[in-house]
Amino acid sequence: MFAAERRQLILEMVRANGAVSLRELARVVQTSEVTVRRDVRALEAEGLLDRRHGGAVLPGGFTRESGFPQKSHLASAEKTAIADLAAGLVEEGEAIVVGAGTTTQELARRLARVPGLTVVTNSLLVAQALAHANRVEVVMTGGTLRGSNYALVGSGAEQSLQGLRVSRAFLSGSGLTAERGLSTSNMLSASVDRALVQAAAEVVVLADHTKLGTDTMFQTVPTDVITRLVTDEPPAHDDRAATELQALADQGVQIAVAGASAGPGQAPGVDSVPAGRQPRRDVPLPGQRRGHGGHGAGPGAGPQLRSASVLGEQQGGERAARVADLRRR
Known part of the structure; x- marks a missing residue:
């Protein structure tokens, strides 16, 4: 050619x-x-x-948002590796929220094997991936269907999430920088993602290396609210992506790299932070003690969900302080 x-x-x-x-x-x-x-x-x-x-x-x-058919073919191998690693963070009996996106759809396919799981989502594709899973309960938000990414958005989706409390949120987006955090190209999607963040004790971002350093119009999750980033290993020549990862780690984000070479005594794909720096502590659910990695305090201790619109809100002081102003940003 x-x-x-x-x-x-x-x-x-x-x-x-x-x-x-x-x-x-x-x-x-x-x-x-x-x-x-x-x-x-x-x-x-x-x-x-x-x-x-x-x-x-x-x-x-600023990049525009691609439709689902285009995005589903981009960095597909990387998204698969990220989903494999992220699924290992979820334990039996947990209650989580999963946002819309092609990477979160890959995650949902793997979560179908986790018994006793409850997944709250605004994504039709995530719900479809879990529809026939045994012992996995799926709770859909309300809202208006956005056809480009098969997600429910708008005030109905946001209101159905009020009062919800789960252990963690898994979100994707269009871009991720250390300066602004996670962002997306659509205002309605950004607003629902912020509501999902408010419902969770910790936030896990799933983003392949092509999104590192990319900035789009609407901020969804500021860097200081992101607990953990699950990504793939950037190509050797991509110094900018590696620099962005270091900047994120310097701000306290725990980095989990799918396919990364393990250091001495370290398993492949485990969290990494710069030498001499303490990783961000997980923020516990109300009534939990620190040191449990954000998981339930024991068998049966995880929150039991039935409907996103009828759950009583449980306030966690430290977490509430971090996310109280998200809707105003």
Whole structure:
């Protein structure tokens, strides 16, 4: 394939998807990432696209949101690895919330094997993945269907989450930076994600390396509210993604890297923080003691959920202080 043909195809992919990783571009045009990076630089010089950490986006600074069919094919191997690692954080009998997204859908497929689990979600795709799981209860929010990502949004979704209290929230988004935290391109989706965060004692963000350093219009979770990030290992040449991970860790976010090489005495994919820095402590549920990693205090101690609209709100002092102002941001 000639350079002009490659660059035309690259440009068409970025225009169709909004954001595409270098790895995916190299696979489609059947060449090396080094060659693709050179093509992307040439297209950027012409003002046709913008380079981002490990990928390319539409010009203009903020990426637009891709539809579900496009996003489902982007970084699929990375999303699978992230979902595998994130599923290991969930224990039998827990109550959690899972937001909308292609990565959280992959997580839901793995959660179907966790007995006694209760999952509250605004995503039709997450609910579908769990619909036939034995001993897994699914609670759907209300709201208006947003067809581009099969999620329920709006005041109905937000109101159904009021008073809800679960152990943790699993969220994805369009971009993640140490400066602004998790963000998305749609205002309604951002508002529901903030409501999901308010319901959880800790927040786990699922984001592949192509989203690191990408900033989109609406902030959903500030960095100081993110407990843990589950991501994949950036390519060796992607120094910016590695720098962003370090910046997130420096702000107290626990980093779990799928496929990372393990250090001495460390299992692959375990949390990592900079030397000499204490990782963020998990915030307990009301009535729990610290030191339990955010899980239930014992058999049967986890919250029992039946309906998102009738659950009584339980206040956790420290957690409430961290998220009380999210709706005002």
